[in-house]
Amino acid sequence: MALIKDQQLSLNHVATPDIRFADWLDDDLIKGESVLTNGADDLTCLLANASKLDMIAIEFETFADGRGFSMARLLRREGYQGEIRAVGDVAMDRIEFMHRVGFNAFELRDDQNVNEALTKLSEMSVHFQPSADGKGPAYMA
Amino acid sequence: MPRKFKIAVSGSDSDRAASQVHDIGLHLYRNDAGQMGFEVIVGGGLGRTPVIGKTVRKFLEPQELLSYLDAVLRVYNLNGRRDNKYKARIKILVNAVGIEAFTKMVEEEWQFTKGKDLRLPQAEIERVKGFFKAPDYLSVEHAQSSLETEFIAHPAFATWHKQNTRDHKQPGYRIVVVSLKNQLQAPGDISHQQMDGIAALADEFSFGELRSTHDQNLVLADIAQRDLFNLWLKLTDLGMGRANIGTLTDMINCPGLDFCSLANAETLILSRQINETFDDMNYQYDLGEIQLKISGCINACGHHHVGHIGILGVEKGGKQVYQFTLGGSASNDASLGKTLGRSIDQDQVVVVIGQILDVYVQQRETDETFLQTVQRIGFAPFKERVYGTHQRSAA
Numbered sequence: 001m002a003l004i005k006d007q008q009l010s011l012n013h014v015a016t017p018d019i020r021f022a023d024w025l026d027d028d029l030i031k032g033e034s035v036l037t038n039g040a041d042d043l044t045c046l047l048a049n050a051s052k053l054d055m056i057a058i059e060f061e062t063f064a065d066g067r068g069f070s071m072a073r074l075l076r077r078e079g080y081q082g083e084i085r086a087v088g089d090v091a092m093d094r095i096e097f098m099h100r101v102g103f104n105a106f107e108l109r110d111d112q113n114v115n116e117a118l119t120k121l122s123e124m125s126v127h128f129q130p131s132a133d134g135k136g137p138a139y140m141a
Numbered sequence: 142m143p144r145k146f147k148i149a150v151s152g153s154d155s156d157r158a159a160s161q162v163h164d165i166g167l168h169l170y171r172n173d174a175g176q177m178g179f180e181v182i183v184g185g186g187l188g189r190t191p192v193i194g195k196t197v198r199k200f201l202e203p204q205e206l207l208s209y210l211d212a213v214l215r216v217y218n219l220n221g222r223r224d225n226k227y228k229a230r231i232k233i234l235v236n237a238v239g240i241e242a243f244t245k246m247v248e249e250e251w252q253f254t255k256g257k258d259l260r261l262p263q264a265e266i267e268r269v270k271g272f273f274k275a276p277d278y279l280s281v282e283h284a285q286s287s288l289e290t291e292f293i294a295h296p297a298f299a300t301w302h303k304q305n306t307r308d309h310k311q312p313g314y315r316i317v318v319v320s321l322k323n324q325l326q327a328p329g330d331i332s333h334q335q336m337d338g339i340a341a342l343a344d345e346f347s348f349g350e351l352r353s354t355h356d357q358n359l360v361l362a363d364i365a366q367r368d369l370f371n372l373w374l375k376l377t378d379l380g381m382g383r384a385n386i387g388t389l390t391d392m393i394n395c396p397g398l399d400f401c402s403l404a405n406a407e408t409l410i411l412s413r414q415i416n417e418t419f420d421d422m423n424y425q426y427d428l429g430e431i432q433l434k435i436s437g438c439i440n441a442c443g444h445h446h447v448g449h450i451g452i453l454g455v456e457k458g459g460k461q462v463y464q465f466t467l468g469g470s471a472s473n474d475a476s477l478g479k480t481l482g483r484s485i486d487q488d489q490v491v492v493v494i495g496q497i498l499d500v501y502v503q504q505r506e507t508d509e510t511f512l513q514t515v516q517r518i519g520f521a522p523f524k525e526r527v528y529g530t531h532q533r534s535a536a
């Protein structure tokens with residue numbers, strides 16, 4: 001499984017955590033840890049505790065579950081600076097949107113091409129919608 | 142987002158976009174202070190859970206349209222149900238939390254987007270408006286015509302003019318609704334020859350623009366009065382001159398079992414029977430405005446819930462039968478029709494429509510429309526006529 005981080009292939013990184021956010025909450029809330037979360041977790045609670053986490057891996061369980069997009073967007077809006085990693089169904093045609101809402105790392109499946117993913121991340125220079133990346137809509141440019 | 146999403150926009154006083162039965166409905170209007178803005182309605186929809194939308198914001202300044210909708214969509218994305226696709230629509234969320242709580246969630250989220258990047262600059266609004274400039278209308282003197290000689294010489298033209306054309310804000314012009322509801326084709330169908338023909342007419346008479354409507358007709362929006370007679374002749378040649386807009390035979394009909402793999406029952410056979418049975422146009426004119434809407438299954442593509450008369454095809458024990466609803470409306474007074482009673486066999490559908498219309502004709506007061514009569518007298522007389530008769534004839 002390859003990982004793209006900060007717009008390049010990462011060769012040295014922490015593995016995607018298997019501790020789930022809900023379990024981490026139940027345990028000791030150790031500062032500096034990484035957790036795995038998805039749309040089913042309590043977002044308000046995640047936002048409140050995010051600053052204690054180094055990395056938050058958001059799982060896209062199915063194509064139809066787009067909650068991860070809103071989660072990343074709100075985490076960045078609340079000022080979260082750590083890594084937000086997209087895992088699960090990280091579809092090529094959505095990777096750029098994930099990037100725009102605040103994901104800075106993407107776990108690819110073995111059948112997904114790293115170069116294609118990197119291209120997707122920089123392919124579009126103009127956007128309609130403002131997002132977490134600070135790029136305004138085309139008409140503001 | 143949890144599932145598909147439909148937004149309807151209505152810019153006139155009368156809602157012709159069925160905006161109260163969409164995920165989001167937007168009504169552009171001028172408030173008492175003279176400012177333009179949107180009333181925002183959320184959570185409407187038809188299908189298996191029909192709901193009339195509710196107002197989430199009475200007045201929204203146009204500059205904040207995108208920021209506000211962004212907030213609505215985020216609230217829906219985060220809170221809409223994911224466990225059951227039939228319950229994943231925004232209408233289910235709005236009903237579950239209530240419109241007050243939903244409004245509060247949206248307002249809270251909106252605080253983050255309001256007045257920021259998504260606020261539309263006036264220059265951008267003006268730029269987009271620039272794409273909708275009025276065409277080069279002729280002056281009134283050149284456009285207008287009293288059409289009096291034509292009316293006298295061709296009564297059918299006079300009827301068509303009355304039934305299928307509407308007032309235009311531009312003096313000397315009229316709006317023409319082209320009926321795609323002739324006797325021989327399925328409602329809304331158009332052949333390639335007719336398509337070519339109507340495209341040429343749009344070029345010749347209406348600045349090259351042709352619009353389609355959700356009630357399965359076409360609109361030529363800018364016709365000079367002096368061209369109306371020629372246009373009518375040509376439409377008639379194309380088999381598109383039927384003067385039945387707003388009448389019983391101007392029905393909405395989904396394709397049903399003939400063409401749709403989701404259907405439970407045939408629907409096109411009903412429109413054929415209706416056209417054969419109610420072929421007297423004077424009878425239809427006398428009945429006045431009636432919206433008949435037919436769907437071949439619970440997905441309600443024919444919008445039967447909001448038909449003055451709605452017909453839903455269902456399958457029972459291998460037989461195609463039809464449920465009637467009465468009293469629905471998709472206009473400003475949007476409402477969902479209520480079920481009349483037990484389902485009707487396919488060969489009895491036109492009989493029942495006839496009975497329902499008879500009750501209306503007998504009971505209506507001066508100038509009362511079908512819908513108004515249903516609202517005034519209630520369901521009892523219709524039930525008595527439809528089911529009482531059946532029982533007697535069965536006995």
Ligand code: SF4
Nearest residue numbers: 395401404437438442
């Ligand atoms: S209402 Fe049902 S039968 Fe009719 S078009 Fe829709 S899905 Fe098909």
